[in-house]
Amino acid sequence: MKIKFLLIGKTDSDILSKGVNDYIKRLKHYIPFEMSIIPDLKNTKNLSEGQQKQKEGELILNFIKSGDFVVLLDEKGKEYTSIDFSGFIEKQMISGLKNLIFIIGGPYGFSEEVYKKCNSKISLSRMTFSHQMVRLIFTEQLYRAMTIIKGEPYHHR
């Protein structure tokens, strides 16, 4: 199984990108992983929130192939403990799934079409984090999940 992480948002690196890259490097020792970034839409001033979500949604749907399991990171999603999250990943691995895709949306969230297409929604926290923070938190949780699945000592609580 491959884990794909798709984001809408800024591509510029910042102070946290080293941390993100570090967790991705570690993660790849355990499982094929790919992060893809759809850059922020240009000239959004003339678009309503709904139109922007719609356009971003089309770009997201282009990315999804038939048979992919799609999980949205969404504030209305289910909250997992790290242990439960690792259980969720392991279940997908065992099922023979080819691609497990996690998606972070744009500033206004996801279009209805994307919600219809998704298989599951998860929430990292009730708090709101910046794009770059979500990337960092999420890649750390994926890495943590893999160490839990392998019974390694990184996660010791």
Added chain:
Amino acid sequence: MKIKFLLIGKTDSDILSKGVNDYIKRLKHYIPFEMSIIPDLKNTKNLSEGQQKQKEGELILNFIKSGDFVVLLDEKGKEYTSIDFSGFIEKQMISGLKNLIFIIGGPYGFSEEVYKKCNSKISLSRMTFSHQMVRLIFTEQLYRAMTIIKGEPYHHR
């Protein structure tokens, strides 16, 4: 009011410490802020979990002064949205409080004495994060809370 952030844990810097320092620098434009780190206990091999919590608890209690408002970051704590969290901070600021203290415990959590002393418990997420990640997430949320209180555009969801 001053916000104090007390941690038990490693003092060594890592790849994320730049991010923590960056948020602290920004935060200090809004409110007096101080981060204090109680280093991990040495020679804990001969201590039971309970003994280690006890010893760490004594160090924590030494730090707290009469009249301080003490909030533990605890997995059994209440989860806030970023907006609600900023409301919580603002309420303390208005109350004329001198010190608002947030505390992250050691690997086994807090002693009973520390739980008795605290005024409130909050949880950032149901997921478990590393020490360094918690520092980063929490300082970002404090900074975000201040921008929400001031009506500034950093938090736009």
